[in-house]
Amino acid sequence: GIQVEQSPPDLILQEGANSTLRCNFSDSVNNLQWFHQNPWGQLINLFYIPSGTKQNGRLSATTVATERYSLLYISSSQTTDSGVYFCAVPFLGGYNKLIFGAGTRLAVHP
């Protein structure tokens, strides 16, 4: 089945710094989602981005489907950005099963 790898596994930043998180996937996809999991476990939708670039405030994402990777950019990080960031791609088997990477654990210190 499709494999999803995220890097780096852990990231520590000072408030105000910028960062780039990477998601590699092993097969063609028709969908890719980025999530932020807060300390209470809630998965918050950041981007639905099968291809191209999207921006939402301080966050932006780019997916290059032909090269099988996606990037999540966080600019001017804040302590509230702390948590785990997951990317997920669908299993192309006719139902909406998402396959998640292991996540990037981000800690932003004041």
Add this chain to the structure above:
Amino acid sequence: ETGVTQSPTHLIKTRGQQVTLRCSSQSGHNTVSWYQQALGQGPQFIFQYYREEENGRGNFPPRFSGLQFPNYSSELNVNALELDDSALYLCASSLGGSPYEQYFGPGTRLTVT
């Protein structure tokens, strides 16, 4: 627009017992998926329901079962609980199958002792 809700928030059960977790899908969504997330890992797909039928299943034993109701809400039932079933259980809803965007509820944290 109401988001995905789950109940209960936390639950403690004893090994061998049975548990039922509940999920209400986002307004207008007809597809519900359940995921199990062990500590320090990404969520793992359990199964999916579309219009009250299971239409996809991950690598989970038959003691994990579910239901979807006419209003598209859903239940996850786990029989004969094992210690390894301790995890965060997440429910997600979507407008349909792939590639529709999935939206997740806050989760139920199950502890099996």
